[in-house]
Amino acid sequence: MTDATLLLDRARSGDESAFAALVGPHRRELQRHCYRILGSLADAEDATQDALLAAWRGIAGFAGHSSLRTWLYRIATRTSLRVAERRPVRVLSWDAHPARDPLGDLGAPDEATAWLDPWIAAVDDPAEAAVRRDTISLAFLAALQQLPPSQRAALILRDVLDFSAAETAEVLDATVASVNSALQRARASRSRANSPRATEDGGADAAQNAVAEGPSVEGPPLEAPDAAQQRAVDAFVAAFEAGDVAGIVRLLADDVRLTMPPLPAWFDGIADVTAFFAERSLVTPWRVRARAVVNGMPALIAEQFAEGAWRPGAIMALGFRGSEISWIASFLDPALLERAGSAS
Known part of the structure; x- marks a missing residue:
């Protein structure tokens, strides 16, 4: 026994x-x-x-x-x-609001919108080591959220967890035929949807295709960034802590996006992201307290110096296209910052 x-x-x-x-x-x-x-x-x-x-x-x-x-x-x-x-369906910033002027009103925290939460893990968390990056990315999850819950579950069980049709039917208390039908509808629904342009490692377009066609069961695990990306992360940290806007800008793709829920404001393109760092974000000191992994992306747990003390500031996930940063996904929700502190 x-x-x-x-x-x-x-x-x-x-x-x-x-x-x-x-x-x-x-x-x-x-x-x-x-x-x-x-x-x-x-x-x-x-x-x-x-x-x-x-x-x-x-x-x-x-x-x-x-x-x-x-x-x-x-x-x-x-x-x-x-x-x-x-x-309600949970969304990313560009699904909820238009891009804003980085020098204009950033808006009050939008508590009415159901924001997609980040999945936060420690860099060396063994439980995350075998997770395929394409099955946990923010873009993939945002695409899943657009599906009816039953189709969402069928697709996750079949294409993410690699359950057989019979196992999926058992989990959902359904027939194999109905499971296959739900899966086909889920894929067809996502393949018809308009997807945002690629913004993170693998890209939002790639995530949409993963929903339409099913993520590869042999896809990449949540491995460390490659050497070029790791150098870019290290350079970003150094520039960010030094308040070096030019140093940050050298690392960015021309079509970089910066999001920061629950604030409604987000910025599209290197000019607006540069202006935000130069005129808003880096006018006060920041430091990186720890590193983490957020939905497969390298992430920073950052503190901001305000009112004479270092205070929780942001979780900043860095999405890459090649060696360039194409998405800075910042999360400012105090509850998430507290959670990140315990995960790091």
Whole structure:
């Protein structure tokens, strides 16, 4: 009898510690799955917790007809779908507002818009090592959010997690035919949609194509930036902390974008991004407290000097096209900054 079988028997008998040991290795991937469906870190955490509570209550009846992992995904998916039906679609900045003048009004934080949350991980987080970059990118997730929840789930299970049609049907309590139909509709829907131009490593267009055609199961993992990109990240940090606008600009693509939800303002093109850094952002000192990974992109946890003290300032994810930075995805929500502090 294997250790897993012993744990399962003990969990079925009401042993909470055995249940925790049994499901613990699956918790992070289940939370990531809920996040892909919901686009919200808080909702994903709640859905994961609710799913594991439901699993605990139902473990005595788990007959083993499927793997424990499939059974847990079944509960987590259905929990997430119930939440998704009650939630608005989560969006990126350019889906919610037009680009603004960097020297004009930046607007008050837009609390009415459901912003797509970033997936924040430590640079050396082993749980993220095997995750394919194309399945967690912000552009891919924003494209997923445009699908009805059931199609979203079918596509994630089949094309991201590589579940078979039969396994997906079991998770969704559907027929194989209906799963295949939902998957075809999901791909057709995304292939018809207008996609924003490429903005991050792999690009928004590539992400849209991944939804239309399915991400490659053999796609790249969340590996470290290549040597040229790593040099660019290091140079960006040095220039950012020194307030060196010219040093930053040398690293940017001509069509770079800078977003910063929950503020509605975002900037399109190197001229406007340059003006924002020169006239707004870098008029006060900044420092990088830690590095992280945000949706497969190298990211900085930055603090701003204000009112005589260093204060949480921004999570800045750097999206690359080749060796040039094509998207600076800044996140200013205080709750996310607090979360990033614990993840870094």
